[in-house]
Amino acid sequence: MKKWQATVLVCASLVCLSACKNQMESQADKQNGDKNAQVSSQMAKQGEAVPDFSLTGVDDKTYRLSDYKGKKVYLKFWASWCSICLASLPDTDELAKEASDDYVILTVVSPGQKGEQAEEAFKKWYQGLDYKNLPVLLDPSGKLLASYGVRSYPTQAFIDKEGKLVKTQPGFMDKETTLQTLKNID
Numbered sequence: 001m002k003k004w005q006a007t008v009l010v011c012a013s014l015v016c017l018s019a020c021k022n023q024m025e026s027q028a029d030k031q032n033g034d035k036n037a038q039v040s041s042q043m044a045k046q047g048e049a050v051p052d053f054s055l056t057g058v059d060d061k062t063y064r065l066s067d068y069k070g071k072k073v074y075l076k077f078w079a080s081w082c083s084i085c086l087a088s089l090p091d092t093d094e095l096a097k098e099a100s101d102d103y104v105i106l107t108v109v110s111p112g113q114k115g116e117q118a119e120e121a122f123k124k125w126y127q128g129l130d131y132k133n134l135p136v137l138l139d140p141s142g143k144l145l146a147s148y149g150v151r152s153y154p155t156q157a158f159i160d161k162e163g164k165l166v167k168t169q170p171g172f173m174d175k176e177t178t179l180q181t182l183k184n185i186d
Contacts, residue, residue: 044148044157044165052163053144055108055137058126063106063137065163072103072185073159074178077145079109079116080125082153084172089131091175097133103182106135113142114153160185 044050052066078085096105111119148157156173158166166185
């Protein structure tokens with residue numbers, strides 16, 4: 001076979017695979033969207049109002065950001081395979097337990113995204129842990145993850161009482177720093 005024919009064949013194959021992948025992602029988005037993901041694709045920008053979302057938690061409750069208007073919100077994006085995330089879950093659970101009328105703690109996991117296990121496998125795994133105060137919201141479409149520009153785990157987002165993004169912080173953040181950041185938000 002001539003070199004140019006092989007190149008054309010490879011390119012055509014890649015186009016076909018890409019089309020199949022896009023079709024599968026579109027079908028998965030429809031299934032996930034019908035099930036529990038109502039997330040805007042709008043990017044969250046510091047100093048601006050963040051889009052509302054509605055996600056189901058591992059506890060089967062529905063969580064909407066708009067339900068917390070008037071409170072500061074700490075959003076922690078994490079994954080079950082992330083050792084730093086797992087090491088900081090006890091502190092995050094304590095923060096959630098100690099949450100006041102002033103702030104709320106929410107965590108987000110994206111099953112099937114960025115190396116995270118599938119939703120049912122994650123739920124089963126999470127049930128074996130002993131974090132009873134920690135709301136874990138499921139973002140199987142990955143749209144909330146994308147809207148906050150999450151590139152690594154853990155990543156924290158701080159939202160003020162008016163629903164504006166104050167700060168996004170990738171990497172480890174200890175309990176005291178998290179509390180201080182929440183206190184410094186007007």
